[in-house]
């Protein structure tokens with residue numbers, strides 16, 4: 001199935017717990033490139049695994065670096081400042097960089113300094129993000145960079161840099177050319193007021209020039225903390241950048257002879273911009289009176305990232321924050337939050353989070369000096385204004401500011417389907433709106449866009465958020481054996497981003513455990529109370545797509561036909577059913593639950609939002625089970641399977657407690673002649689009909 005179209009977040013109440021953040025995107029992509037330009041190998045720990053780092057790694061491999069990845073560790077063997085022979089060719093190598101500004105800009109600068117031909121491409125939004133100032137800077141250094149589409153924007157065509165020899169475009173001549181070049185020095189003027197990534201890109205590429213380069217900044221340099229990260233990381237790779245003695249932000253010099261030197265190993269700290277969502281979460285929803293707090297691990301007081309200063313802004317709004325060198329703990333301080341008026345130039349990315357915190361403030365919040373928002377993944381000022389208005393806020397926007405006034409009262413909050421503009425930060429920021437005092441649910445469209453920097457954001461978020469179970473939506477799928485409940489439920493859970501309860505698995509586990517302990521035998525009457533006590537004592541875990549009993553993976557052991565019959569036997573015991581009720585209720589957690597079984601809609605979740613009673617003819621079900629077993633290499637006879645199914649159905653339907661029957665308000669679905677895709681879509685349509693949001697449009 002394709003990417004989920006939306007994620008519906010139910011009203012949330014509180015937040016408490018610890019979050020382990022992924023590595024910083026800014027640091028990951030910088031050090032990946034620096035490692036790729038070095039000689040020898042560099043082992044990087046804590047590398048962010050996301051869309052933006054994936055395109056960088058793929059590009060490095062294409063230009064000749066060796067990349068070995070294991071989890072969050074990457075070992076990069078670099079090109080030693082020179083393209084391998086196979087990369088120096090007539091036909092350009094296309095490097096697709098998605099919407100990753102942290103890959104497009106520095107890679108363009110580095111490759112333009114070398115002797116190859118490249119076509120730098122990306123997604124359509126990348127072609128709307130200006131790059132002209134970087135290209136101008138590179139051309140001042142003799143680089144051959146052309147626009148392959150619109151003037152001033154990617155895609156870009158890169159050719160070999162002009163070297164001061166008659167026949168300069170072969171690698172073999174590069175040494176001689178560099179010697180000549182080393183006697184030169186260049187002065188390059190760079191605009192500093194559109195994106196600091198241009199200067200970052202030029203500084204990172206400067207050692208490749210082979211001569212001294214001084215960069216002079218035109219206009220006020222924005223996002224200085226990102227330049228500070230660049231300077232810090234260049235230093236760790238052996239490159240010292242001299243700065244002017246006036247402000248330190250007007251002139252930067254990289255001397256001839258500067259060379260990248262691998263630090264051998266380097267640990268990447270967690271992403272401070274990603275921390276901002278959890279800092280805000282703590283400020284909004286971690287009430288110290290209830291003993292709640294949010295702790296963010298992996299980034300703290302020692303961070304080199306500018307967005308760490310988001311803490312100061314959050315404190316100004318009322319958050320109570322304490323830090324260690326590599327962690328931050330946040331609780332609610334002042335409530336409601338305090339409205340602020342802040343110049344956000346120093347925290348351009350994290351400042352978006354303040355715009356959503358402003359929804360919970362005691363007045364109007366103004367965020368200034370944020371013009372760079374307009375040239376990010378989307379026009380973030382316009383996007384933020386539009387989406388906050390949907391929630392009921394009053395928003396004023398200017399070229400470089402946004403002013404947010406929260407909804408006047410709880411009644412003024414509205415259910416909103418938040419469009420995310422393929423911008424990860426829109427999705428993550430706006431998820432915080434689910435703490436609204438009106439208990440309105442919030443829909444986040446295209447939630448997978450968080451993959452740009454934080455692929456497991458929503459798991460981390462819901463892992464520390466609490467909701468009133470009564471507000472957590474449940475979709476029940478009940479029906480007889482082999483009707484396709486598990487298949488349908490799995491697809492629904494994936495599409496809706498919900499948890500999954502396979503209640504049949506619980507009875508199968510109890511059946512297996514009862515048989516193993518001798519409480520269930522082919523002959524004689526089993527002791528139901530003893531089996532119920534056993535059921536209550538089991539340590540059951542669903543993780544990594546497997547079912548675990550006391551640390552043993554029993555996924556296959558419970559799936560046999562004998563397992564189904566044993567489950568059916570123990571499930572007819574009232575005491576066993578009672579023993580499993582609380583465990584089943586504990587699955588009802590934000591953002592929602594798909595519950596698969598026999599009595600989900602009748603007994604366990606009678607208040608479910610939607611109940612589906614799934615059936616298919618006995619012939620079809622037997623045939624499906626037969627196909628299922630044969631495909632797994634098990635011997636099976638279709639007549640025996642049909643008889644087993646019918647025996648199981650008869651026992652499930654006729655038992656005294658929680659018999660298999662449709663809930664009164666269940667919608668029947670006979671999928672005898674329906675494929676999986678059609679039945680999934682039908683149920684999703686029923687689900688959508690019960691939501692307060694308009695039907696979503698498919699996105700690309």
Ligand SMILES: Nc1ncnc2c1ncn2[C@@H]1O[C@H](COP(=O)(O)OP(=O)(O)OP(=O)(O)O)[C@@H](O)[C@H]1O
Nearest residue numbers: 480481482483484485486487624628671674675676
């Ligand atoms: N609509 C459908 N059309 C065709 N095959 C289907 C359909 N739904 C499910 N199947 C297939 O039928 C088999 C049984 O489905 P599944 O295991 O989901 O049923 P179930 O109701 O969960 O069974 P049980 O109650 O025994 O756990 C699977 O191989 C599945 O791929």
Ligand SMILES: Nc1ccn([C@@H]2O[C@H](COP(=O)(O)O)[C@@H](O)[C@H]2O)c(=O)n1
Nearest residue numbers: 503504505507567568571597598599652
């Ligand atoms: N809510 C439920 C779910 C299952 N059972 C019993 O468990 C048996 C196995 O279930 P599967 O869905 O995994 O096949 C089933 O035959 C039922 O007897 C139940 O009682 N209530």
